[in-house]
Amino acid sequence: MRGAPSTLLPVKARSVWRLQAFFESLLVALLPITYGVLLYFFDLPVWILFTFIAIYFLYIFITVIFLPPLRWKRWKYEVLESEIDLQFGVLIVRRQLIPMTRVQHVDTEQGPLLRRYKMADVTIITAATSHRIPTLSLEVAEELRDRIAALAAVAEDE
Missing domain, CATH: 1.10.287 (Helix Hairpins)
Structure with a gap:
């Protein structure tokens, strides 16, 4: 497992x-x-x-x-070559696997509060849904966005 x-x-x-x-x-x-x-x-x-x-x-x-x-303690994520693994929740802990072949595009988003703290959310959009990794530092969010986009492009070419 x-x-x-x-x-x-x-x-x-x-x-x-x-x-x-x-x-x-x-x-x-x-x-x-x-x-x-x-x-x-x-x-x-x-x-x-x-x-x-x-x-x-x-x-x-x-x-x-x-x-x-x-x-915060329950929110974890990992970006692998073939998928994105998300785990979150307080009472009910959810685990989501997003295949890279399903990723259509990736965004970073900042509201006024996140901008003040130099943070951003990363939104991963697939054909059916969108998934969000919240409140990452701005540098990590931009790096993660670019990495997921590159991995999704490679997965699409295969």
Whole structure:
């Protein structure tokens, strides 16, 4: 049986994921804020507001503090001559093998947060789906993109 992929994502990925989760949690904060505004205008039970606030802080703890290190620990990848091996997941660990003959093209992608940290995602597109290796350093992402593209071209010629 084949072993798990060996390449981990950079440690800085945990910080980026924490920031992304924090910004996403601001949308969840709209629930207690909206209820607080409604409480000002209407005679509603106050305990519901405190419940919403407690749920919000629990959500922040799970998504910002607990999940990013666990997600980082489980995310591994390896690029071989004939395939790309991805392993990821928190509760359910997924393992994907992408044959080089199926790779159509490879992209690097940066949002504002990744650009700030000089990181990028590598997206591998096949005929049926797209796969992503997240939050690699910019140099590694560009090198990986070029390597996968070259290996896919060789696999296509065979």
